[in-house]
Amino acid sequence: xxxxxxxxxxxxxxxxxxxxxxxxxxxxxxxxxxxxxxxxxxxxxxxxxxxxxxxxxxxxxxxxxxxxxxxxxxxxxxxxxxxxxxxxxxxxxxxxxxxxxxxxxxxxxxxxxxxxxxxxxxxxxxxxxxxxxxxxxxxxxxxxxxxxxxxxxxxxxxxxxxxxxxxxxxxxxxxxxxxxxxxxxxxxxxxxxxxxxxxxxxxx
Amino acid sequence: xxxxxxxxxxxxxxxxxxxxxxxxxxxxxxxxxxxxxxxxxxxxxxxxxxxxxxxxxxxxxxxxxxxxxxxxxxxxxxxxxxxxxxxxxxxxxxxxxxxxxxxxxxxxxxxxxxxxxxxxxxxxxxxxxxxxxxxxxxxxxxxxxxxxxxxxxxxxxxxxxxxxxxxxxxxxxxxxxxxxxxxxxxxxxxxxxxxxxxxxxxxxxxxxxxxxxxxxxxxxxxxxxxxxxxxxxxxxxxxxxxxxxxxxxxxxxxxxxxxxxxxxxxxxxxxxxxxxxxxxxxxxxxxxxxxxxxxxxxxxxxxxxxxxxxxxxxxxxxxxxxxxxxxxxxxxxxxxxxxxxxxxxxxxxxxxxxxxxxxxxxxxxxxxxxxxxxxxxxxxxxxxxxxxxxxxxxxxxxxxxxxxxxxxxxxxxxxxxxxxxxxxxxxxxxxxxxxxxxxxxxxxxxxxxxxxxxxxxxxxxxxxxxxxxxxxxxxxxxxxxxxxxxxxxxxxxxxxxxxxxxxxxxxxxxxxxxxxxxxxxxxxxxxxxxxxxxxxxxxxxxxxxxxxxxxxxxxxxxxxxxx
Numbered sequence: 001x002x003x004x005x006x007x008x009x010x011x012x013x014x015x016x017x018x019x020x021x022x023x024x025x026x027x028x029x030x031x032x033x034x035x036x037x038x039x040x041x042x043x044x045x046x047x048x049x050x051x052x053x054x055x056x057x058x059x060x061x062x063x064x065x066x067x068x069x070x071x072x073x074x075x076x077x078x079x080x081x082x083x084x085x086x087x088x089x090x091x092x093x094x095x096x097x098x099x100x101x102x103x104x105x106x107x108x109x110x111x112x113x114x115x116x117x118x119x120x121x122x123x124x125x126x127x128x129x130x131x132x133x134x135x136x137x138x139x140x141x142x143x144x145x146x147x148x149x150x151x152x153x154x155x156x157x158x159x160x161x162x163x164x165x166x167x168x169x170x171x172x173x174x175x176x177x178x179x180x181x182x183x184x185x186x187x188x189x190x191x192x193x194x195x196x197x198x199x200x201x202x203x204x
Numbered sequence: 205x206x207x208x209x210x211x212x213x214x215x216x217x218x219x220x221x222x223x224x225x226x227x228x229x230x231x232x233x234x235x236x237x238x239x240x241x242x243x244x245x246x247x248x249x250x251x252x253x254x255x256x257x258x259x260x261x262x263x264x265x266x267x268x269x270x271x272x273x274x275x276x277x278x279x280x281x282x283x284x285x286x287x288x289x290x291x292x293x294x295x296x297x298x299x300x301x302x303x304x305x306x307x308x309x310x311x312x313x314x315x316x317x318x319x320x321x322x323x324x325x326x327x328x329x330x331x332x333x334x335x336x337x338x339x340x341x342x343x344x345x346x347x348x349x350x351x352x353x354x355x356x357x358x359x360x361x362x363x364x365x366x367x368x369x370x371x372x373x374x375x376x377x378x379x380x381x382x383x384x385x386x387x388x389x390x391x392x393x394x395x396x397x398x399x400x401x402x403x404x405x406x407x408x409x410x411x412x413x414x415x416x417x418x419x420x421x422x423x424x425x426x427x428x429x430x431x432x433x434x435x436x437x438x439x440x441x442x443x444x445x446x447x448x449x450x451x452x453x454x455x456x457x458x459x460x461x462x463x464x465x466x467x468x469x470x471x472x473x474x475x476x477x478x479x480x481x482x483x484x485x486x487x488x489x490x491x492x493x494x495x496x497x498x499x500x501x502x503x504x505x506x507x508x509x510x511x512x513x514x515x516x517x518x519x520x521x522x523x524x525x526x527x528x529x530x531x532x533x534x535x536x537x538x539x540x541x542x543x544x545x546x547x548x549x550x551x552x553x554x555x556x557x558x559x560x561x562x563x564x565x566x567x568x569x570x571x572x573x574x575x576x577x578x579x580x581x582x583x584x585x586x587x588x589x590x591x592x593x594x595x596x597x598x599x600x601x602x603x604x605x606x607x608x609x610x611x612x613x614x615x616x617x618x619x620x621x622x623x624x625x626x627x628x629x630x631x632x633x634x635x636x637x638x639x640x641x642x643x644x645x646x647x648x649x650x651x652x653x654x655x656x657x658x659x660x661x662x663x664x665x666x667x668x669x670x671x672x673x674x675x676x677x678x679x680x681x682x683x684x685x686x687x688x689x690x691x692x693x694x695x696x697x698x699x700x701x702x703x704x705x706x707x708x709x710x711x712x713x714x715x716x717x718x719x720x721x722x723x724x725x726x727x728x729x730x731x732x733x734x735x736x737x738x739x740x741x742x743x744x745x746x747x748x749x750x751x752x753x754x755x756x757x758x759x760x761x762x763x764x765x766x767x
Contacts, residue, residue: 082351082352083352083461084350084351084352084356084464085463085464085467086351088467089464089466089467100461100462100463100464101461102460102461102462103393103457103458103460103461103462105461112352113352113384113385113461114352114461137350137351138351193347193349193381196378196379196381197381200378200380200381
């Protein structure tokens with residue numbers, strides 16, 4: 001394909017005026033007392049500065065930003081993941097590795113029969129696509145806003161279940177969301193099932 | 205070639221297409237019975253969804269999933285002619301409810317025999333509506349706990365829900381909750397909520413396994429599979445009910461929560477538990493085996509296998525597997541080990557070598573061992589392994605390849621009868637080199653002190669034992685799941701198995717090692733594939749030659765040889 005370039009006007013061909021125009025922009029920023037928009041509220045005390053003190057200060061990422069995937073706990077601080085391994089299956093770079101519990105596995109909440117023995121995410125492999133979050137039937141994994149994942153070795157960047165749960169924290173957000181939808185127990189479906197079963201007459 | 209006897213056929217219409225199908229089809233016991241609507245549709249290439257129907261079980265017709273709308277030809281009138289439509293073709297009458305004319309009536313495909321001229325509307329809107337209604341009713345009390353269900357991924361309820369299900373449940377009431385994780389027997393866990401009451405498990409255990417252990421208790425929504433109170437479900441065929449359970453109600457304790465089925469690679473293999481040689485499928489992921497499942501072979505095991513054989517795979521992944529190739533001076537590499545061994549063997553005198561092998565080695569390996577033994581006129585034998593046979597599958601001979609050992613000439617009709625002679629030969633100093641493949645000879649009359657008097661002890665095995673400890677050369681071998689080869693079962697059926705995953709460490713398929721040795725020692729022609737080796741063996745071993753075997757002709761289900 002041929003692209004036609006627009007001819008420069010005689011003013012532009014003079015060269016110096018456009019150069020000076022560039023200086024003008026730089027100088028305007030240099031002497032500007034206006035706060036830059038990208039800093040938002042964080043920059044209240046730094047009225048004139050345009051340099052951010054990274055990594056002490058961090059960007060406010062917009063809503064919907066896809067950062068590192070972490071495991072979240074339910075409102076009672078219990079593991080939500082049931083080790084269905086769908087995220088492991090769907091993960092395009094195969095960053096997720098789950099060790100299923102086996103028959104003698106332990107669970108830390110009532111009603112759920114299963115939770116992973118180990119859950120690892122290799123943050124070096126993760127591409128932040130968000131498929132794991134999308135596929136999770138238990139709303140147990142979320143891409144949170146962490147975006148600067150650093151470490152000193154490759155091994156250190158394979159996050160294990162303990163670390164992922166600690167980073168993810170309790171998932172108040174999904175809980176509220178379900179309460180808003182009229183589900184009185186939030187996402188605690190296994191507990192609800194167990195309670196329902198207990199309230200029914202026994203036939204065995 | 206023998207020509208097949210002509211099959212009597214019947215023409216029916218499936219979705220408007222005329223299909224010629226056999227008038228009768230073998231039932232679960234192999235006896236001819238009128239072909240059913242479901243089978244006719246299968247001939248036409250259309251799968252009718254079903255839960256309770258299973259080709260190897262009596263027909264129960266209770267899940268109603270296979271409902272189809274059909275039209276029957278009219279009965280002949282007084283003139284003896286069937287009613288005709290205006291265009292001169294026989295008239296058919298779509299079935300309708302007698303008390304509600306105009307409403308289509310379905311028949312269950314699994315138990316309705318076909319009639320000439322019948323029209324089956326396998327994909328009509330009426331049929332689809334019937335299926336959707338049945339499925340919706342089956343899902344009323346289903347817990348939908350697919351995320352923790354072992355059957356997810358191979359569940360008929362999931363599959364049919366995708367095809368015929370509703371996006372949302374219309375059931376507003378609270379579901380009936382039934383007992384979960386019920387310990388039905390030593391190897392089976394029942395989740396009563398997931399059950400669709402197809403009764404496949406009940407029919408299997410009563411009619412096939414011959415142990416009337418299961419039944420349905422309670423009524424209506426509270427229906428549940430149960431054993432007689434206090435009686436465990438513990439016959440040797442219980443795990444087949446897990447295979448035939450179309451949903452996740454019956455799960456295997458051994459496989460429970462171990463791995464999701466969609467990760468498993470399926471490899472056609474054989475069970476090595478006894479001389480029957482049940483056809484199996486190995487489910488493995490990343491060099492780890494997770495389960496055996498039976499594979500249909502009507503000449504051997506039908507659709508079943510015993511629990512003992514099914515659980516006999518844990519040794520493959522055992523921690524103490526032999527993974528290091530060892531020579532007299534410690535670790536060694538394969539090329540130098542093979543060179544040294546063939547150097548030793550080249551100087552061995554006739555009669556100074558003996559071979560003890562396992563009847564768990566493949567036909568090819570036994571054939572090569574026999575070749576090696578022939579060079580030295582060596583005594584060879586295998587080790588017998590006896591157990592009790594049962595009424596269904598388990599054979600008394602617990603070696604998977606005794607017949608192969610006999611056909612290749614490694615052993616005689618009386619397996620193990622030459623072991624005493626070998627022990628005597630070693631004691632007298634006549635035998636100075638012993639080659640052992642896959643057996644602990646200290647358990648069979650050649651004790652450790654006797655092994656100590658040998659000049660050269662070459663041992664190939666998979667797991668460590670007293671013999672491997674004494675070996676001058678220890679060659680780590682492969683489990684059947686890690687190599688290819690064939691076994692000959694007790695009835696003389698030669699069947700092949702394929703490689704599911706890689707062997708650990710230095711372990712190498714025994715036939716490859718033996719091939720190198722035989723080539724180096726006897727100078728016989730080389731062949732570098734299992735296919736070539738099998739075909740060479742089939743040309744030399746009398747029984748195999750008589751049956752005209754080739755690797756390709758074995759197929760997935762094997763071929764018979766005359767014993």
